[in-house]
Amino acid sequence: MQDFIYYAPTKVLFGRGAELRTGELVREAGGRRVLIHYGGGSAVRSGLIARVERSLDEAGIEHISLGGVVPNPRVGKVREGIELCRREGVDFLLAVGGGSVIDSAKAIAYGVPYGGDVWDFYAGRAKAVKALPVGAVPTIPAAGSEMSNSSVITDEATGLKRGYGNDISRCRFAAMNPELTFTLPPYQTACGAVDIMMHTFERYFGTEADMPLTDSMAEALLRTVIESAPKVLEHPDDYLHRAQIMWAGALSHNGLTGCGNSGDWATHKLEHELSGMFDVAHGAGLAALWGSWARYVMHRDAGRFARLAVNVMGVDATGTQEQIAEEGIAAVERFFRSLGMPVSISELIGRRPTDAEIAEMADKCSDGDSHTVGGLLRLGRAEMEKIYRMAE
Amino acid sequence: MQDFIYYAPTKVLFGRGAELRTGELVREAGGRRVLIHYGGGSAVRSGLIARVERSLDEAGIEHISLGGVVPNPRVGKVREGIELCRREGVDFLLAVGGGSVIDSAKAIAYGVPYGGDVWDFYAGRAKAVKALPVGAVPTIPAAGSEMSNSSVITDEATGLKRGYGNDISRCRFAAMNPELTFTLPPYQTACGAVDIMMHTFERYFGTEADMPLTDSMAEALLRTVIESAPKVLEHPDDYLHRAQIMWAGALSHNGLTGCGNSGDWATHKLEHELSGMFDVAHGAGLAALWGSWARYVMHRDAGRFARLAVNVMGVDATGTQEQIAEEGIAAVERFFRSLGMPVSISELIGRRPTDAEIAEMADKCSDGDSHTVGGLLRLGRAEMEKIYRMAE
Numbered sequence: 195m196q197d198f199i200y201y202a203p204t205k206v207l208f209g210r211g212a213e214l215r216t217g218e219l220v221r222e223a224g225g226r227r228v229l230i231h232y233g234g235g236s237a238v239r240s241g242l243i244a245r246v247e248r249s250l251d252e253a254g255i256e257h258i259s260l261g262g263v264v265p266n267p268r269v270g271k272v273r274e275g276i277e278l279c280r281r282e283g284v285d286f287l288l289a290v291g292g293g294s295v296i297d298s299a300k301a302i303a304y305g306v307p308y309g310g311d312v313w314d315f316y317a318g319r320a321k322a323v324k325a326l327p328v329g330a331v332p333t334i335p336a337a338g339s340e341m342s343n344s345s346v347i348t349d350e351a352t353g354l355k356r357g358y359g360n361d362i363s364r365c366r367f368a369a370m371n372p373e374l375t376f377t378l379p380p381y382q383t384a385c386g387a388v389d390i391m392m393h394t395f396e397r398y399f400g401t402e403a404d405m406p407l408t409d410s411m412a413e414a415l416l417r418t419v420i421e422s423a424p425k426v427l428e429h430p431d432d433y434l435h436r437a438q439i440m441w442a443g444a445l446s447h448n449g450l451t452g453c454g455n456s457g458d459w460a461t462h463k464l465e466h467e468l469s470g471m472f473d474v475a476h477g478a479g480l481a482a483l484w485g486s487w488a489r490y491v492m493h494r495d496a497g498r499f500a501r502l503a504v505n506v507m508g509v510d511a512t513g514t515q516e517q518i519a520e521e522g523i524a525a526v527e528r529f530f531r532s533l534g535m536p537v538s539i540s541e542l543i544g545r546r547p548t549d550a551e552i553a554e555m556a557d558k559c560s561d562g563d564s565h566t567v568g569g570l571l572r573l574g575r576a577e578m579e580k581i582y583r584m585a586e
Numbered sequence: 587m588q589d590f591i592y593y594a595p596t597k598v599l600f601g602r603g604a605e606l607r608t609g610e611l612v613r614e615a616g617g618r619r620v621l622i623h624y625g626g627g628s629a630v631r632s633g634l635i636a637r638v639e640r641s642l643d644e645a646g647i648e649h650i651s652l653g654g655v656v657p658n659p660r661v662g663k664v665r666e667g668i669e670l671c672r673r674e675g676v677d678f679l680l681a682v683g684g685g686s687v688i689d690s691a692k693a694i695a696y697g698v699p700y701g702g703d704v705w706d707f708y709a710g711r712a713k714a715v716k717a718l719p720v721g722a723v724p725t726i727p728a729a730g731s732e733m734s735n736s737s738v739i740t741d742e743a744t745g746l747k748r749g750y751g752n753d754i755s756r757c758r759f760a761a762m763n764p765e766l767t768f769t770l771p772p773y774q775t776a777c778g779a780v781d782i783m784m785h786t787f788e789r790y791f792g793t794e795a796d797m798p799l800t801d802s803m804a805e806a807l808l809r810t811v812i813e814s815a816p817k818v819l820e821h822p823d824d825y826l827h828r829a830q831i832m833w834a835g836a837l838s839h840n841g842l843t844g845c846g847n848s849g850d851w852a853t854h855k856l857e858h859e860l861s862g863m864f865d866v867a868h869g870a871g872l873a874a875l876w877g878s879w880a881r882y883v884m885h886r887d888a889g890r891f892a893r894l895a896v897n898v899m900g901v902d903a904t905g906t907q908e909q910i911a912e913e914g915i916a917a918v919e920r921f922f923r924s925l926g927m928p929v930s931i932s933e934l935i936g937r938r939p940t941d942a943e944i945a946e947m948a949d950k951c952s953d954g955d956s957h958t959v960g961g962l963l964r965l966g967r968a969e970m971e972k973i974y975r976m977a978e
Contacts, residue, residue, distance in 0.1 A: 202595075406830050441800075
């Protein structure tokens with residue numbers, strides 16, 4: 195096992211009507227002038243933004259708003275937010291929406307007190323030392339950004355999609371109401387379930403992956419998502435199971451499921467290029483790639499894949515480790531399919547990617563063949579291309 | 587499921603040599619003048635206090651120290667600490683030791699900025715609104731005080747043992763090195779394992795106990811402790827399994843294993859009177875009482891006890907729910923016994939408690955028949971007495 199740091203200071207208020215306590219939570223966190231950051235019109239039409247505004251009004255907190263964040267959020271919108279916050283003297287960022295909105299708010303939080311351009315952080319040219327405080331009212335259980343230290347932003351000028359992690363951007367609070375997820379369309383619900391599972395898988399595999407407590411809690415979380423996801427697809431207003439998925443989303447990315455294990459993250463890196471190029475949903479992109487990644491790296495630790503197969507996917511523990519591992523990977527893919535998710539790039543984008551597109555993704559993912567990704571097996575440009583091809 | 591708040595802001599540094607980073611952690615948390623609080627001489631003799639002092643010195647942080655905290659920590663020592671901190675201008679409390687030391691430090695933290703007597707908080711007469719920051723270098727995995735919001739103090743003048751919970755006392759950091767637990771004697775190791783399991787049991791049972799994700803993670807934690815505890819009793823320097831128990835201790839009491847479930851806590855309340863009266867180890871007291879509590883309340887939710895039996899204790903799932911539940915309770919008691927723990931008061935104190943002693947414990951636990959304890963079944967004075975008698 196590895197040494198680890200666990201730090202998840204976000205105060206979570208979980209339950210019906212949690213969004214009505216936003217004002218009180220902002221005040222407790224010291225906010226006086228808030229930017230409400232959101233995505234499309236659904237948060238407005240559903241009345242959610244109005245409820246949040248009323249809660250802020252009741253707490254005597256001033257607020258302005260900036261909507262229009264899109265999936266795979268753009269640095270252009272982040273820059274717009276930074277200027278707006280400076281001009282209006284905003285001292286607290288309130289993200290109301292899915293992972294894209296929270297990620298965009300974190301990027302604005304870094305940018306406001308920073309002298310240079312915010313992309314510096316995502317390009318690895320600078321480390322943020324200050325950030326405005328951020329709070330979240332999550333509406334999509336998936337990215338886990340409400341408790342994580344990470345955010346992912348796309349530079350629309352270059353198509354580069356990059357993540358940046360820093361504990362100073364961890365949300366001060368998350369007001370989590372599972373009812374807000376009742377209206378999520380089936381496709382987004384399924385993408386979210388995949389994303390949550392993948393945040394757990396990415397920590398479950400790695401060169402050092404032998405922490406019994408973390409492993410067994412991660413497996414418990416995965417089994418719960420696998421049990422609850424089909425239920426909410428069938429009954430979108432099943433509060434109990436929406437709640438399981440929402441809470442699993444936060445726990446799968448707050449660090450808990452990786453304590454002591456080294457992690458892998460290759461599938462995430464490979465997927466960033468996929469959704470950067472084709473603007474597809476992150477969860478669907480992960481589903482399209484994972485099986486190919488798993489088959490490519492499996493021989494490095496077949497026992498671990500077999501453990502996942504038996505403890506999570508319910509595969510019968512007979513046969514060689516390799517056979518059990520293979521069956522487990524196939525079972526994960528069958529589960530993704532059962533949720534309506536793609537398990538290849540063709541299924542994801544409706545056609546086979548061209549050779550040039552695959553080459554470009556491998557180029558970007560390896561920064562022009564200058565760096566590798568992955569933990570269980572380090573992948574260079576050539577390996578990335580092979581996995582993209584396996585997933586064609 | 588219940589609405590819940592999850593708030594566990596403690597920054598955990600986990601691994602070999604974690605105590606050597608204390609200075610850096612205190613500085614990060616803003617401390618400048620530290621009181622090192624500890625228990626008996628073992629922390630001095632082992633060189634731990636010297637290592638912590640060196641780390642503080644290297645970070646340029648001033649420090650004084652106060653040892654002598656005893657198990658079931660006394661309010662007298664707390665008052666001594668409060669006076670010392672005021673006199674010396676201490677602005678940060680560093681607890682180096684087990685749960686008693688951390689609890690004592692939390693009590694001092696409440697007391698320093700408070701105008702009245704610190705016992706007010708524990709007697710329920712006042713609510714703390716300010717506290718000095720606290721950090722911990724835990725040496726005994728048991729109480730989970732390094733991540734919890736609670737502390738338990740005994741008034742040696744009256745024998746009353748009372749807990750107080752307030753988020754403002756949650757540790758800023760915990761520097762957790764499993765090697766520090768290698769020298770724990772078998773009895774204390776076993777008491778710790780019981781305490782960790784009980785912190786999980788207390789949240790697992792209750793009137794609302796139906797949160798699948800929390801339940802399955804709690805069961806995973808319990809199985810890990812049951813697997814690791816015998817291993818460390820056999821091999822005290824087994825780093826991996828000492829680490830499982832240490833991390834389980836923190837997670838079992840930081841709130842995670844109770845999210846969405848209402849909890850019970852009757853066994854803890856009944857035990858406080860037991861260790862208040864006989865000055866026994868908390869974990870051993872819990873082991874002595876739990877089976878009797880479980881048999882007394884089992885009929886309220888036999889299905890839940892049966893679930894514990896099957897998912898945690900490996901009981902065969904055949905027979906009625908009641909039969910499976912009974913077998914599960916017996917299996918827990920057999921496990922406690924296998925660790926060298928008592929499963930009755932006689933085994934705990936070496937003789938049967940007198941009628942007067944039982945009556946006094948029931949009186950104190952019910953505050954003179956004026957309040958009840960427990961969640962799954964509310965217990966008044968008469969029920970408390972029955973359970974103490976069942977556990978004789």
